[in-house]
Amino acid sequence: MFDIATFISRAIVQSIPLLYGCTGETISEKSGSLNLGIPGVMYVGGISGVIGSFLYEQSTDGELNTFLAIIIPLLACLLGSLLMGLLFSFLTITLRANQNVVGLAMTTFGVGFGNFFGGSLIKLTGSDVPSLALSRTSHCFAKQLPFADDLGWFGKIFFSYGFLAYAGIAVAIITSYILKRTRIGLHIRAIGENPATADAAGININKYKYISVCAGCMIAGLGGLYYVMDYASGVWSNDAFGDRGWLAIALVIFTIWRPNIAIFASMLFGGLYILYLFVPTGGNMAVKELYKMLPYIVTIIVLIITGMRNKRENQPPESLGLPYFREER
Amino acid sequence: MNEKESKSNEMTSVSENKNKTNHENREPLLHITRRSEMEWKKAWLIRLAAILASLIVCAIAVTLATGLDPISVYGSMFDGAFGSSRKTWILGKETALLLCVALALTPAFKMKFWNLGGEGQIMIGALVTAACMICLGNTLPEPVLMIVMFAGAVGAGAIWAGIPAFFKAKWNTNETLFTLMMNYVAIQLVAFFVIVWEVPKGSGKIGIINQSTMAGWIPSIGGEKYLFMILVVVIVTIGMYVYLKYSKHGYEISVVGESRNTARYVGIKVDKVIIRTLLLSGGLCGLTGWLMVSASDHTITTTLAGGRGFLGVMVAWLAQFNPAAMVASSLLLAFMSRGASEISTHFQLNQSFGDIITGIVLFFIIGCEFFINYKVHVRKTGKESEADV
Numbered sequence: 086m087f088d089i090a091t092f093i094s095r096a097i098v099q100s101i102p103l104l105y106g107c108t109g110e111t112i113s114e115k116s117g118s119l120n121l122g123i124p125g126v127m128y129v130g131g132i133s134g135v136i137g138s139f140l141y142e143q144s145t146d147g148e149l150n151t152f153l154a155i156i157i158p159l160l161a162c163l164l165g166s167l168l169m170g171l172l173f174s175f176l177t178i179t180l181r182a183n184q185n186v187v188g189l190a191m192t193t194f195g196v197g198f199g200n201f202f203g204g205s206l207i208k209l210t211g212s213d214v215p216s217l218a219l220s221r222t223s224h225c226f227a228k229q230l231p232f233a234d235d236l237g238w239f240g241k242i243f244f245s246y247g248f249l250a251y252a253g254i255a256v257a258i259i260t261s262y263i264l265k266r267t268r269i270g271l272h273i274r275a276i277g278e279n280p281a282t283a284d285a286a287g288i289n290i291n292k293y294k295y296i297s298v299c300a301g302c303m304i305a306g307l308g309g310l311y312y313v314m315d316y317a318s319g320v321w322s323n324d325a326f327g328d329r330g331w332l333a334i335a336l337v338i339f340t341i342w343r344p345n346i347a348i349f350a351s352m353l354f355g356g357l358y359i360l361y362l363f364v365p366t367g368g369n370m371a372v373k374e375l376y377k378m379l380p381y382i383v384t385i386i387v388l389i390i391t392g393m394r395n396k397r398e399n400q401p402p403e404s405l406g407l408p409y410f411r412e413e414r
Numbered sequence: 415m416n417e418k419e420s421k422s423n424e425m426t427s428v429s430e431n432k433n434k435t436n437h438e439n440r441e442p443l444l445h446i447t448r449r450s451e452m453e454w455k456k457a458w459l460i461r462l463a464a465i466l467a468s469l470i471v472c473a474i475a476v477t478l479a480t481g482l483d484p485i486s487v488y489g490s491m492f493d494g495a496f497g498s499s500r501k502t503w504i505l506g507k508e509t510a511l512l513l514c515v516a517l518a519l520t521p522a523f524k525m526k527f528w529n530l531g532g533e534g535q536i537m538i539g540a541l542v543t544a545a546c547m548i549c550l551g552n553t554l555p556e557p558v559l560m561i562v563m564f565a566g567a568v569g570a571g572a573i574w575a576g577i578p579a580f581f582k583a584k585w586n587t588n589e590t591l592f593t594l595m596m597n598y599v600a601i602q603l604v605a606f607f608v609i610v611w612e613v614p615k616g617s618g619k620i621g622i623i624n625q626s627t628m629a630g631w632i633p634s635i636g637g638e639k640y641l642f643m644i645l646v647v648v649i650v651t652i653g654m655y656v657y658l659k660y661s662k663h664g665y666e667i668s669v670v671g672e673s674r675n676t677a678r679y680v681g682i683k684v685d686k687v688i689i690r691t692l693l694l695s696g697g698l699c700g701l702t703g704w705l706m707v708s709a710s711d712h713t714i715t716t717t718l719a720g721g722r723g724f725l726g727v728m729v730a731w732l733a734q735f736n737p738a739a740m741v742a743s744s745l746l747l748a749f750m751s752r753g754a755s756e757i758s759t760h761f762q763l764n765q766s767f768g769d770i771i772t773g774i775v776l777f778f779i780i781g782c783e784f785f786i787n788y789k790v791h792v793r794k795t796g797k798e799s800e801a802d803v
Contacts, residue, residue, distance in 0.1 A: 119590075121530075176777065180784035185528055185590065186731045189724050190776040197769020201479075204764035323766070328598060335591055371609035378602040381595040388595075392587035401588070412447065 090238035092356070092363055094245055098316055099355030101250045102127070102326075105308030106333025107340065107347045108257045113301035114337060115264055116294050117277040118177060119406040121188025123305050124330025125195020126169045130306020131313045132199040133165025134158035135321045138222040138314075139206055154225040158310060166306025169195060170299035178294045181408040192330070199309075200323040207321075216322035223319025226311075247315040249307065254348055256304060261345040273297050277402030280409040290409055308333070332358075335384040341391065341399045354380050445791040457786045464782035465746075468775040475774065480763060487757055494756020495749045507640040507710060508748040509741075510647040511702060515726030516733070516740050517647075517654045518698030521691045522575075523727075524658065524735050525671045527582065531593030532723025534600035535574045535696045537716075539567035539703025541604050544714040547623045547630035547707070548611055559630050564704055571700020572693040574600065579692030583685035597723065605716050622712050632709035643709045650698065655737040667691055699723070732779055750775060 106123055113120045120126075138158040142149070173191060176182045207217045227247040236244065264270040275283040276293050284290050312329070313321050336354060340346040361376035391399055473484030495505045515532050522529040546563040554562065578592040613621050624630060635641040658664040666687050670677045677684050702722070707714055725747055732746075733739035754768020 121590075172777065176781055180781050181788070182780045182783060183731065185530075186728065187777075187780055189530075189727055190773055190780060193721070193724070193769050193776070194773025197766040197773060200766035201764045201770055204766065205479075208764075331594060331598075335595060338588060338591055371606050374602050374605040374609060377605070378599050381598040381602075385592060385595050385599075388587050388592055389581055389585065392581065392585040395585070410446075410448070 088363075090241045092359075094241050095359055096356035097242075097250070097352055098246065099358050100351035100353075101246075101253045101355075102308035102312045102316065102329050103333050103336055103354055104253045104257055104347055104351040105311065106305045106330055107336040107351060108253075108260050108344045109301035109303070109305030109308070110334055110337045111301070111340075111342055111344050111347070112260060112264070112273070112304070113298045114405055115270075115277045115342060115402055116273045116297035117280065117402055117404045117407065117409070118173070118294060118298050118301075119184050119188070120173055120191075120298060120301065121185055121334065122169065122173055122191025122195065123188075123302075123334055124328070125192035125198075126166050126302045126305050127309035127312075127330045127333070128195045128199030128326060129169050129309070130162045130166040130303075131309030131326060132202050132321070133306070134162035134310040135206065135217065135219065135313055136202060137161030138219050138319075139217070142219060142221055149221050149225065151225045154222050158222060158226075158314065159307075162306050162310040163303050166302045166309075167299055169306070170302030171295075173302065174295045174298045177408065178291055178298070181410060184406050184408075196324075199326070203321050203323050216320050216325075219314070219319035219321070221319075223314050223317075226314035227318065247311075249311040249315055253307070253311065256307075257344040257348050260304075261343060264344070269293075274402070277404060280404055281411075284409075284411060290411075294409075305330075305333070332380060332384075335381070338391065338401075339384055339387045342401070354383075357383060443792065447789050447791070449787060449789050452786050460782050460786055461779060464778045465775065468778035471778070472771050472774050475770070479767075480761070482761055487761065490757050490760045491749075491753025494754075494760075495752045497756075501752070503638065503640050505745075505748055505752050506644055508752060509745045510640070510644045511706065512722055512725060512729055512748050513740055513744040514647045514650055514702045514705065515699060515722050516729035516744055517650055517737060518695050518702065519726050520654065520695075520730045520735050520737065520740070521658065521664075521667055522695040523730055525667045525688065525691055527579070527688060527692065528590040529575060529578075529593050529692065529695055530590055530724070530727065531575060531578065531596045531696075532699050532726050533719045533721070534593070534597035534723070535571040535699030536703040536706070536719040536723055537597075537600040537604050538574045539571040539700030540707045540714050540718050541600070541607060541703070542566040542570040542700075543630075543704045543707040544611075544620070544623060545607070547712075548620075551624045551629035552627060556629065560632075563630055563708060564701075567700045567704035568697045569700070571703065572697035575692040575696025575699065576689060579689045583688040601716050604714060604718075608714065608716065619715070620713050623707075623714075624712070630708060631712060632705075640710065643705050646701075646705060650701070651737050651741065658735075658737070663687075663690070728776060732776075746775075747772065 106127055109126075110120060110123050135158070137160070138154065141153060141157045169191060173187060176187045177184045203217065207215060210217060226249060262270075264273065272283065272288045272293055275286070275288060276290055280290050308329075309326065312326055313319065317325065332354060336347060336350055339354075340350045357379040358377075360379060361373040364373075364376060469488070473488070476482055476484045476487050494501060496502050515536065518535075519529050519532055543563050543566065546559065546566055550559055550562065574596060575593070578587070578589050578596060581587040581592065582589045608620055609618065611620050612618055632642050635645075658667070666677070666682050669680065669682060670684055670687050674684050677687070703719075706718060711718065729740055729744045729747055732743040750772045751768055754771055755765060757763060758765045758767055
């Protein structure tokens with residue numbers, strides 16, 4: 086009944102957008118910016134990729150060039166998320182606006198942006214179903230490793246994903262390394278803990294904050310791209326991405342600001358997210374809705390526990406959410 | 415938007431200039447200081463200018479994205495909000511609901527408690543109201559039913575906000591994320607009960623509750639369905655203004671918001687204030703849910719709250735937590751959303767276009783606060799004179 090291999094591989098597929106979002110948000114939070122706009126950024130990342138690949142698919146008939154089919158949506162996605170990152174940075178860092186308010190406004194804007202352009206493209210194609218299929222591009226993105234099918238359950242669990250899934254894990258490991266072991270990471274963490282001290286030490290606060298917010302947004306945007314191109318097999322339908330962005334923000338706390346832990350934590354969340362599909366409920370649809378609560382309840386429990394244990398190394402960056410103004414320290 | 419980004423590049427290059435010029439012992443090109451206090455007239459003039467600027471940018475975005483004439487688009491937005499007496503009443507209802515949520519969140523925000531759980535608190539209030547209507551609708555006499563519905567909804571909302579508040583007070587748990595997660599727990603609870611109560615079976619919808627008996631429906635006053643709701647919110651607005659400005663509780667909230675240590679030093683029980691304020695905040699959100707189900711929609715869906723919990727944050731923040739100014743900011747946002755839904759039907763645009771416009775307007779208003787709080791001095795080359803921006 087309960088097919089473990091299928092469950093694990095589907096949990097991992099679910100986990101990748103969360104992992105991208107969580108890694109991006111961690112970088113931004115480490116520099117002291119609580120970016121609640123991540124759900125919007127992920128929508129913008131997704132739709133920018135869709136627009137890119139839509140234009141490319143329209144311009145060529147027949148075979149797509151695999152390299153172009155991947156690089157165009159990828160660059161479009163990175164550009165879209167970068168612009169969102171610049172917007173957040175400009176408003177919160179240069180204009181010192183409240184981060185929570187800017188973040189929520191960005192989420193409203195980003196989700197609206199995604200659904201508007203998604204809806205417009207759907208109308209352009211004149212299809213009967215409310216979705217847009219880019220199956221040819223998706224085919225390039227979702228290409229699994231050639232020997233995945235030959236290895237049975239082992240291949241299914243480890244090798245059956247598109248390249249963005251492996252890239253996501255690599256990005257998380259690299260981010261973790263950069264934050265913890267390099268000078269750049271040290272500077273970012275110093276700013277997040279105490280910007281005034283970092284400023285006195287000669288670190289260019291604004292430069293590092295801009296870089297970490299923008300890099301964080303670009304990584305998070307890739308999560309949106311992965312969702313459309315690989316998970317949803319190139320089908321964009323409005324609001325399908327759902328609340329994964331918020332879950333990614335919750336995951337940052339769950340992983341106590343460590344992207345390497347996020348790799349496994351996101352898989353756990355992915356598993357909880359789809360558990361309702363695998364639990365036998367005997368046709369009782371209502372109970373399935375209760376199972377969908379699980380990821381949120383687990384996050385709440387983790388929040389409470391980290392709050393109670395109060396270990397110093399598990400606390401959020403000291404200046405998280407606060408603007409920095411040199412003349413006010 | 416492009417304007418802004420080019421500006422941001424300018425700013426970063428400025429900070430680079432800063433380093434260079436420092437080496438040569440010169441003043442930086444831009445120099446920013448905090449303003450003491452701006453005249454409120456001037457401050458509102460800046461905000462108005464920001465809204466106008468945002469409308470111009472929106473107009474450009476409209477033309478670029480859809481090729482429509484922006485003036486006719488704005489015209490039909492206005493028409494959608496005030497076009498007929500029915501439309502004006504709906505605008506009034508939307509404003510009232512948004513205002514009620516914003517008022518509910520205000521005491522929490524003044525205390526620097528980020529209650530992002532308005533959505534969930536509305537849903538849980540609405541759920542209890544709907545539950546009373548369905549389960550008790552034909553057994554209790556009408557006045558008793560009304561009281562049970564009201565008390566249940568307010569109580570449920572209060573509990574929903576009280577849980578994060580308790581953990582914040584005791585163990586300093588991150589409330590922003592806690593309240594956020596509670597939203598989804600509430601939404602899934604609603605999804606569960608929608609399937610339990612669905613009519614007819616398998617439709618996934620509840621439909622209008624008690625359509626024939628109208629049990630638990632707030633009666634319309636003088637033939638106007640939404641008048642009751644608007645009156646309730648007017649009372650809440652005045653009450654909240656007095657509560658925050660003249661009551662001892664309101665004073666305690668401000669002190670805790672400014673500095674917890676000061677509050678402790680003057681003998682305020684911080685834990686108690688946090689929990690009490692959040693019970694009030696959640697209770698008012700529950701009240702909003704009650705109004706939605708009992709006075710307006712008479713049904714419940716998982717999207718009932720419709721993002722009002724988040725928009726309420728904007729309304730409260732734009733008004734700087736002043737209940738009187740919140741009337742204006744909630745009217746602005748309700749106007750945007752009503753107008754946007756009109757242009758989406760009139761020009762066959764996607765409904766989400768409204769969110770984009772609302773987002774752009776919000777970015778401008780948020781950004782303009784900088785020019786109210788700070789002063790920018792520009793270095794004139796070679797001279798000492800400074801110009802204000």
